Amino acid sequence: MKRQLQGSRGLFDRAPEPVILPLQDAVLHYFPAAFAPDEADALLQSCMGSLAWRQDSLRIAGRLIPIPRLQCWYGDAGAQYGYSRLRLSPLPWSRELLFIKSRVESCSGHRFNAVLANYYRDGQDSVDWHSDDEPELGPVIASVSLGAVRCFEMKHRYQRELKKLKLPLTHGSLLLMTGETQHYWRHRVPKEPAIAQARINLTFRQISPCRKA
Numbered sequence: 404m405k406r407q408l409q410g411s412r413g414l415f416d417r418a419p420e421p422v423i424l425p426l427q428d429a430v431l432h433y434f435p436a437a438f439a440p441d442e443a444d445a446l447l448q449s450c451m452g453s454l455a456w457r458q459d460s461l462r463i464a465g466r467l468i469p470i471p472r473l474q475c476w477y478g479d480a481g482a483q484y485g486y487s488r489l490r491l492s493p494l495p496w497s498r499e500l501l502f503i504k505s506r507v508e509s510c511s512g513h514r515f516n517a518v519l520a521n522y523y524r525d526g527q528d529s530v531d532w533h534s535d536d537e538p539e540l541g542p543v544i545a546s547v548s549l550g551a552v553r554c555f556e557m558k559h560r561y562q563r564e565l566k567k568l569k570l571p572l573t574h575g576s577l578l579l580m581t582g583e584t585q586h587y588w589r590h591r592v593p594k595e596p597a598i599a600q601a602r603i604n605l606t607f608r609q610i611s612p613c614r615k616a
């Protein structure tokens with residue numbers, strides 16, 4: 404891992420050109436190979452083994468239901484985040500996350516102060532329809548995928564007749580969602596029971612400091 408991280412310094416003299424995905428009311432830039440295959444392999448192993456994965460649960464109708472994936476939250480001190488009444492305090496950046504963040508920043512031209520890491524152990528793990536539109540979140544979400552290829556689906560919130568987008572997110576890729584994407588579109592990663600391999604997804608975000616009530 405150490406050698407690969409050092410060896411890949413300066414991999415891009417210029418940031419690679421993204422594929423621009425045409426979608427009404429959304430701005431989507433996709434970098435299929437933001438990380439070289441051997442880099443992505445090393446980062447997958449390193450993130451699976453060393454991030455502080457936890458099984459969170461949500462209280463639904465009075466019952467605690469485990470969410471169908473493991474997750475953890477890293478970032479600058481004070482980058483608190485919450486969704487569905489789950490509050491997450493950031494762990495300090497790890498070495499591999501800082502390495503990935505710096506690549507994401509050079510590809511995207513945006514800075515990020517936190518990352519939500521998701522560990523889909525196999526195709527039974529998933530994330531349900533949602534938008535990343537909490538008030539403390541900036542409009543740019545940068546999503547790195549490592550491991551099994553999983554289908555990322557998007558559906559328009561208001562224009563139900565629009566076709567769903569189905570995008571297979573590949574090992575080492577980066578998907579940038581900007582503009583008003585979160586306002587107009589929801590996304591999910593559905594279960595795919597035939598998939599036996601693990602996948603890690605890292606969504607880098609810009610969080611504003613918590614406002615005290």
Ligand SMILES: O=C(O)CCC(=O)C(=O)O
Pocket residue numbers: 519521530535546555572590591592604606
């Ligand atoms: O795993 C993915 O590709 C998406 C994860 C996601 O939407 C999230 O963490 O908010």
Ligand SMILES: [Mn+2]
Pocket residue numbers: 533534535590606
């Ligand atoms: Mn999301």
